[in-house]
Amino acid sequence: MPRADITLGDLAARDxxxxxxxxxxxxxxxxxxxxxxxxxxxxxxxFEVMLWLHGQSEPVAASDLGAKTLLSxxxxxxxxxxxxxxxxxxxxxxxxxxxxxxxxxxxxxREVFAAADATRRQALANVFNDLLDDExxxxxxxVWEKLKRHHVR
Numbered sequence: 001m002p003r004a005d006i007t008l009g010d011l012a013a014r015d016x017x018x019x020x021x022x023x024x025x026x027x028x029x030x031x032x033x034x035x036x037x038x039x040x041x042x043x044x045x046x047f048e049v050m051l052w053l054h055g056q057s058e059p060v061a062a063s064d065l066g067a068k069t070l071l072s073x074x075x076x077x078x079x080x081x082x083x084x085x086x087x088x089x090x091x092x093x094x095x096x097x098x099x100x101x102x103x104x105x106x107x108x109x110r111e112v113f114a115a116a117d118a119t120r121r122q123a124l125a126n127v128f129n130d131l132l133d134d135e136x137x138x139x140x141x142x143v144w145e146k147l148k149r150h151h152v153r
């Protein structure tokens with residue numbers, strides 16, 4: 001049985017743009033997640049935590065990761081547990097507060113992140129990087145910055 005050609009109907013341009021963002025985010029996220037799991041047994045949520053850790057020169061408080069990622073504090077804790085079990089991150093206590101846990105990538109974690117990031121880039125090559133020129137990327141950056149400035153969590 002052939003699929004019906006359904007549409008969103010008569011949506012205002014702003015509504016159409018919003019659903020376009022939702023579609024793009026959902027579609028690209030699923031694509032990258034599948035590629036990371038297939039190649040590295042590394043879900044996108046784990047990769048996201050590693051991405052933030054990769055950019056830091058010092059261990060990061062788990063609560064700070066929760067504020068930056070799209071994960072809740074308890075999700076960050078579970079991801080950190082899983083990453084630690086694989087030897088990809090290490091935990092330490094903060095020098096000024098023994099109750100605060102700080103997380104950092106291990107050397108192996110940095111290697112795995114680099115390989116996973118190459119997989120992410122490869123997964124996005126045909127469906128994002130090759131389709132969008134520098135002006136498109138700048139336009140997206142402008143949109144994200146406007147939206148991030150007014151983001152309420």
